[in-house]
Amino acid sequence: MxxxxxxxxxxxxxxDLNEREIExxxxxxxxxxxxxGAFICHRGDNFEAWTGIVSGLVRFCMTSASGKTATLAGLRTGSWFGEGTVLKNELRQYDLVAVRDSQLALMNRATFMWLFENSVGFNRFLVRQLNERLGQFIALLEYDRTLDATTRVARSIAWLFNxxxxxxxxxxxxxxxxxxGLLSGVSRQVANSSLKALEAKGLVRLEHNGLTVLNLDRLRNFGE
DNA sequence: GCATTAACAGCCG
DNA sequence: CGGCTGTTAATGC
Structure with a gap:
């Protein structure tokens, strides 16, 4: 609690919740x-909490039978995820890994379902979020085949600022x-040169262990 | 060719 | 010192 x-x-x-719902x-x-490096859940786990990131960074990925992992998205402080699994009451379809030390908030399924049944504000949030995620995954479809490394890095960063x-x-x-690099699906070296290319174009400013986005729109549409 | 891994020096906190 | 960054060399698809 x-x-x-x-x-x-x-x-x-x-x-967006009223007093009773917040309680x-x-x-x-x-x-x-x-x-x-810790796994928050593996594919196939019955991890039934709806989860928020209080601090840290989480990678949302899938591992193929051959052992290769594909990152679907990076989740940073402030994001909440897993509503699809909780709503359908099914096993997790993917892995969640803490990219660095992370503090998570776990909401039990009964509470989630109560909010889903009773709170208009909560449902409004869910619809908005599901809709946005749908757009995110549709965008992923063209990812591997058609995008070069710098474009992938640009879009990965843009998603962190959705x-x-x-x-x-x-x-x-x-x-x-x-x-x-982990979030974009490229090596650290390629991430480095891509980031410098984005900095040269004035889209981001690189800092030690961090970056500042200067032009989110151009990052999001990079490569078009 | 392009991307990846490995390796290392330099820098920052 | 430990972790991050910028680069280069060797290797693989």
Whole structure:
């Protein structure tokens, strides 16, 4: 269980909830720390919590039978995920790995379902989020075949600043070039040269263990 | 050719 | 010192 204030600060969707709904939500959430490299869940797990990232960075990926992993998305502080699995009450279809030390908020399924049945504000949030994710995965379809490394890096960064998924007017993120590589599906060296190419075009500013987005629109549409 | 791994020096916190 | 960055060399698809 967490306090109402804590809920407000870690879950932007709670701003659309009424008093009674906030009370239910905060009682159904616990926080848990995951060290760098830890699996939050594996494909096939019955991990039934709806999950929010309080701090850290999580990679959402799939591992093929041959052992190769494909990153589907990077999830940063402020994102909530797993609603598809919780709604359908099924096993996880993917792996979740903490890219670095991360603090997560776990909402139990009963609480999630109560909000789903009772809260208009919560449902509005869910529809918006599902719709945005759908766009994200449709965009992934062209990814592997048609996009060069720099374009993939550009779009991976753009997703980390998606205004619907992360409704905070923030332009800076603490992330190493190695982590960008993991999220983009390229090596650290390629991530490095791609990032420098994006910096030369004035789309981002590189910092030590971090970067600032200077032009989100051009990043999102990079390569078109 | 392009991307990846390996390796290393330099830099930053 | 430990982790991150910028580069180069060797290797693989």
């Amino acid at each position: 967490i306090s109402a204030n804590r809920l407000r600060s870690i879950a932007f969707w709670s701003h 239910q939500a905060r009682r159904g959430i616990v926080e848990k720390a995951y060290p760098k 205004p619907v998924l992360y409704p905070v007017a923030e332009t800076q993120i603490e992330v190493s070039q190695e982590e960008i």
